[in-house]
Amino acid sequence: MSRMMDVDLLRPGTVPISPDTILWFEFLINPSLLANHISKVSPDPSPTDLIIKFISINNEQKDNDIKMIETDSSDLKPNGHKKSSYRSVALKILSLKVAAHLKWNLDILETKLPLPMQLIFLQNLFQITGDIALEIPNVPEFPIDSLTDQLLFTVVLYHRWHLRSIVNRALNNKQSKPQFIHIPGIQEPTYVAPGLIDDIIRKLEAHIPYSVEVLNNVLQSNDIKPKVLTFDTFQILTEDSSDIKQNWENMQDIPIEEFKCQIHYDLATFHLLREEYKIAQYHITQARDLFQTLGPEETMSYCMIKKVNLDGYCLATDVSVEGKIPSLTQRLHASVKDQYTDILEILIADNVAKEIPIVYRDNVELDIQGGLINRKIVVARDLLLKIQCLNLVRKIVDSDVIQGNYIAEIKSADTRGLDYFFWAIDSFLSNASTTDKHRISRYLLHFMAMADIIELPKYILSNKNYSSLFNAEELCEIKNEAIPDEIELPPLLMNNDWNIPLITYTQSKKFHIYKLERCLITSYNPIEIREIVLELDGKNPMNPPWRVNSRWELPIPLQSVVMSLPRGFYQDYSYILLAKSRELTSAKNFKGTKALLSALEKEIETQNSKSAINLSYKFSKLLSWESVLVEILNYYNTWPATHESDIPKLIEQCKHCLGAVQITDHVIPRQEIIEYCTIFLLNMAEWDYLCGLEKRWSHCEFVATISAVCQEVIKFKGSRKFPKAAWDTLLIAFGPSRDQAQKRSSSNISGNSTNTNSKDLMASILGTLSRLRERTALTVIISLLARLHNVLRDESSLELYTQHLSLWPASISNANSYNIRTISEFLLQLLSQALKYYPTDVPWLRVMGDLNFVLGHHGSAMKYYLQAIIVANELFSQPVRPLQSVYWRMIKCCAHLQCYTQATVLCQFLEEVNYSLAFKMASSEQKNCASADAMDAYYHCIWDTTILEYLIHLHSKRGEHHRKQLAVKIIGLLELNSNNNEEIQREAANIRKAKFFRALAKQYVY
Structure with missing residues (x-):
């Protein structure tokens, strides 16, 4: 058995080869070798291995990587590529001859060839059959009726492969590991870099609608006469060749039924994947009917459908299979x-x-x-x-x-x-x-x-x-x-006198203690708790009452003070009341919490003369700050229905609490209380006070920087200076590491900020955002995160738009070290919270729509864009204001959601109507769409006569007489009303716009 080796004869010291071995360039020298080799029963190497070898040798020579383009447009023209060497073209022709020998069976090519090589193979096919250099998936639009036979075959094969690649990726999501032994310095031709396949599939998915449209156009065309490229069609170059010519006369004619049967089958497979069952059922029915007119499977030159697979699809789509008894x-x-x-x-x-x-x-x-x-x-x-x-x-x-x-x-x-x-x-x-x-x-x-x-x-x-x-x-x-057995009861069961004396049982002491402990756990009445603790006092010294419930836990500062109290009733009672107050706080029963804390304050006053003065003073201070925390939590729970009369007193209590920290008093509040006090003052717009705080805590630093920005926005309209401290604080929080955060920090922030751990700072920022209510502070932080998101993404077409973006820099150093996904999640959470409290804020609704658009959540983006339009135009009671950038993004959302009629209508809202885009959206609408009635309703919102004229032509071409008559009727009404003055016409346009947006709101919002 001959073998094609990879060794290089021109390199000294390589492994010697057998005389029977065929080297790859021998196929170029002797054209008959290829036909003899692949005609064997089990050729070694196999035909697909030959294709891989030919392509890999050609790529190694040119050092040409696979390139995918991002744009949707194509400006490639025939003969626009660089002239290839004869050797390169010869290798491409050899690979195509092998594929023709395999009858262009995509099942084999997709299984054996890596996906990047499939791209190269199809690009080579376009180059040979059409003299076109292109980079898949950016395939130019070809008029089907004017294509040559060989280019028609190539175009259909490519678009079939396009849809099949999406299906294969969805069904085989895991990338198989390469089966080879890695040799240092040598790159295997079948090796695929991690993530490359996902990148290719992602870019192919953007062009799916065009491939579906092309294949449907081929099915609707009755003028084509399909032919298949054969082994003899491709002419191997010789040393005497002066130009590249193929024998297109050697193409094989195939029945149109066989050609369309394969296309229907591939389209049905794709629509089944997308759960578009009505369309899939139509294509499977057509494929079944055409398949029954064809001969045996072995005689087909193009259609590679297996009867068993076709029957399976028929059963899946509820299409009857003739001549087969159901199991x-x-x-x-x-x-x-x-x-x-x-x-x-x-x-x-x-x-x-x-x-x-x-x-x-x-x-x-x-x-x-x-x-x-x-x-x-x-x-x-x-x-x-x-x-x-x-x-x-x-x-x-x-x-x-x-x-x-x-x-x-x-x-x-x-x-x-x-x-x-x-x-x-x-x-x-x-x-x-x-x-x-x-x-x-x-x-x-x-x-x-x-x-x-x-x-x-x-x-x-x-x-x-x-x-x-x-x-x-x-x-x-x-x-x-x-036979039923007779049951005999023993005499003992028939007599109730068993001569057992009655015994009087008394309740044990342990049972009484257990009963008291159960009452202590369930009671929240301070008077009843006091009586129970007094009764339990001293009865079980090894297990005091505060240990009855394992869930009774106190913060460390409170616990240390309570444990320093004299052992006995005072300690037990204080611990239990504090623990139960925390239980009620967690259950948002703030009234009960205040009752328990008040009872404990009275008990402290009573016990003041019996205990150390310093200890009682410290305990009283900590208890008063716990009461402040309860008042703040009650404020957040009842906001915005909080009594305004209680706010000034609570503000003074928060300032007094933070003042104890600033003057380094020996009794310092807990860190949780400090955080709540600072955030509460931020919500109360106490920016002057917060800017003067000593920034020894990470949350104080962030709140102080945000307060300074709020002052800048309110007093100076953000025009005086760039708030560098807030920007640098955010960069430290989202920074890649502590060392880089220290380098990035400047002396203008604070002495302690360079020692701040980025994780601690991020945690404090997250806690601040979750409790934020003040509108100006929310606006500042939203603009800060939006600007950072724009800087890191660095794509003008995917920018977020909101207020005060000009406050922040337009670039940062080392941008690749930041995690944009984390910033997106922070911003999404903050916007959700802000809209929960201020649901009619138009800029926030707009930026929420932008963020969903950037993240690919097009349905949610439409929802928030429409909410912004509804609020801005007062439920459409006012004329709809122009929002050009929003309209562009709404058009893209509708296109991604396959709502092409809605996108067509939105094209009218642009300052200059984009007719090419409107026509493309209108032609993308499918006949079998389930929302036909909704589309007809949207037609009444079209007032541009050019678009209506195109729709009339389109529906006439498709045979859709109902919609054609509807478009004719609408254009007639517009021409009838063209004599009205400009004011009446403007009012009529506003009515159509409001009607259109109400219909969209009904679909996406309500």
Whole structure:
């Protein structure tokens, strides 16, 4: 067996090769070698290995990587490529000849060739057949009716491959590991870099609508005469060749039915993947009808459809398959779909045939049982019991482990249960083998022992078909079971006098303590808690009352002070009241929390003379700050319905709390309280005070920088200076590492900011954002995050637009070190919270739509864009204001959502109507779209006569007479009203705009 080696004869020291080995360049020298080699039964290397070798050698020579372009437009023209060497063209022709030998079977090429090589292979095919250099997927638009035979074949093959690649990627999402041993310095031709396939598929998906459109246009064309490129079509270059010519006369004619059958099949596969079942059903029906007119599969030169696969697609799309009797499994699925029609006959037949998997039968049983319980289905009264009996018989004869309480179900049905059980056995017994009869007899004995039903042995003895299943000894046991035994009760059970003296039981001390502890856990009344603690005091020194509940925990500062109190009632009572106050705070019962804290303050006053003065003072201060925290939490819980009279007092308490930190008093509030106080003052617009705070805490630093920006925006309209501190703080929080954060920090921030851990700063920022309510602060932080998002993404077409973006820089250093996904999540969370409190803020709705657009959530983007338009135009009571950038993005959203008629209407809203885009959107609309009525309604919102004229031409070409008449009617009304003055015409346009946006809002918002 000959072998093509990879060694280089011109390199000294390489491994010697066998004389029988064929080197790759020998195929160029001797053209007959290729035909002889691939015509063998099992050629080594295989045809696909030859294609890989030819392509890889050509690529190594040119050092040409796969390039994918991002733009949607194509300006490539024939003969616009660089002139290739004869050697390069010869290698391409060799690979195409091998593919022609394989009959262009995409199943083989897609399986054996890596995806990047498939791209190169198709690009080579375009170059040879059309003299066109292009980079897939940027394929130019070709008029189908004017294509040459060879280019028509190439275009259809490419678009078929395009859709099949999307399907193959979806069905085989995991990339297989390359099966080769890596040698340093040598790159295997089949190696695919990680992530390259996902990148290729992502770019191919953007061009899916065009491929679907081209294939549908080919199907609708009746003037084409398809031909297939053959092995002899491609002419191998020789040393005497002066130009590159192929013998297009050697192309093979194929029936138009075979050509269209393959296209229908590939389109059906793609639409099934997209769950567009109506369209898939249409294409499968056409493929089935065409396939029946063709000859055997072996005689086809183009269509590679397997009959079994086509039948499977027919069953999946509910298309009948002629000449094929449906199996019992298919009949079962059809019965389930048809409200369980003939289900019993199918199960009876399957008990003999044993064809349906038992899991399907179990699912039918469970579905009916669940439907009856939930009252979602209506079936015959005893259908479930009959199915259970038939399934039980099937499991008996299969000798499976019987799961399910069948015996209890039959027993609970009384005589009907036994009747149905033996009815199921009767339907099978006449066709049962000796082994099956033996299994049935064993189960009947088991049933008799487990069920204890007196009628069961009598039923067996009265029927010769069942009694014949048992031997004489077993029949004797069954007769004994049929005779009921008389039960004799012992005398002891008949007498209630057992001569046992009565004993009086007393409650133990431990039970009394347990009862008190249970009351202590459930009670939240300070008076009752005090009485219980007094009663428990000293009764169990090893387990004081505050240890009764393991969930009673206090913050470390509070716990240390409470544990320093004298052991006994005071300590226990203080700990329990504080722990219970935290429970009520978690449950948002702030009134109960205040009652418990007030009771503890009174107890401190009472015990003040009995304990150390310093300790009581420290405890009182900590307790007062806990009360401030409860008031702040109550404010957030009741906002915006908070009483305005309570706000000034709470502001002063927060300032007093932060003042204790600033003057380094020996009693310092907890960090949680400090955070809540600073954020509360930020919500109260106390920016002057916050700017003067000493920034020893990370959250104080962030709040202070945001306060400074708010002052700049309110007092100076953001025109005085760039707020560098806020920008640098955010960069540190989202920075890549602590070292880089220290370098990035400047001396203008604070002395401690360079030592701030970026993770701690990010956590404090997240806590600040979750409690933010003030509109100006929210606006500042949204603009800050939006600008950072724009800088990192650096794409003008995907920028976020909001207020005060000009405050922040337009670039940063080391941008690749930041995680844009984290910033997107922060911004999305902040906008969701802001819109929850201010749902009618137009700039926030706009930027929320922009963010969803950038993230690819086009339906959500449409929702927020429409909400912004609704609010800005006061529910369309005012004329719709022009929002050009929003309209552009709404058009793109509609295109991605395949709502092409909506996109067509939106094209009118632009300052200069983009007719090419409008025509493209209008022509992309499919005939079989489910929302045809909604589209007709949108037609009434079109006022541009040029678009309406195009729609008339388009519907006339497609034969859509209803929509053509509708467009004609609308254009007639517009011409009738053209004599009105400009004001009336402007008012009519505003009415159409409002009507259109109301329809969109009904679809996306409400």
